[in-house]
Amino acid sequence: MTSEDRHSRALDAELITDDVLKAQQEARNGLKQFDTVIEMVDYWLQPERAFRLRLSAILNLHRVALEGLSGYAGNFRPSAVSIRGSKHQPCGAFLVPSEVEALCDYVNENWRKPAIHLAAFVLWKLNWIHPFTDGNGRTSRALSYLVLCVRLGVHLPGTNAIPEQIAANKLPYYEALERADIAESEGRADVSALEDYLSSLLAKQLLSVLESATGKAAE
Secondary structure: OOOOOOEEEOOOOEOOOOHHHHHHHHHHHHHHHHHHHHHHHHHHOOOOOOOOOOHHHHHHHHHHHHOOOEOOOOOOOOOOOEEEOOOOOOOOHHHHHHHHHHHHHHHHHOOOOOHHHHHHHHHHHHHHHOOOOOOHHHHHHHHHHHHHHHHHOOOOOOOOOHHHHHHHOOHHHHHHHHHHHHHHHOOOOOOHHHHHHHHHHHHHHHHHHHHHHHOOOOO
């Protein structure tokens, strides 16, 4: 499986068809989406605010990711979607809103569970639902990082943030998603592979702080 394998395929209203211009817009949107995550973390880390994951936050993160790229930016897909390279078939479009609401309910009702578990669950479940015509991975990674930071109650330090690490090497990410998909198809809820994966990425991100301070790679 390559980094291009697990990719949505659906009828979309593309606004940019030139590959170079599209890549440039995606890069700009990626930076803006990360900034949006930081702003949202700032908001929810205020002591007077109790975190509640809502559908509107997910749609906002997607809108930023697909702004200028798709006519469906910030909106759920209107039809079926397939994932190239995956055996999982996402639910019908009519089920998407209720499935995303269920995702939010799980996070809100289980907020005291470990941060890594909640981040892993969000990362898997939004990919499993695949609620958008495009940008599902980008949005799920941004949302997962948001949940992780808010649950830990801190802006995670480090220059090599988890979403960046995933984007740089997607194969382990896809493999962990597939393991959770298989468990779900067998009637089990198991995101342990994603928990282990995110834990390793978190360690690398935090280690980058030490490397930056010492000017050399840590042993």
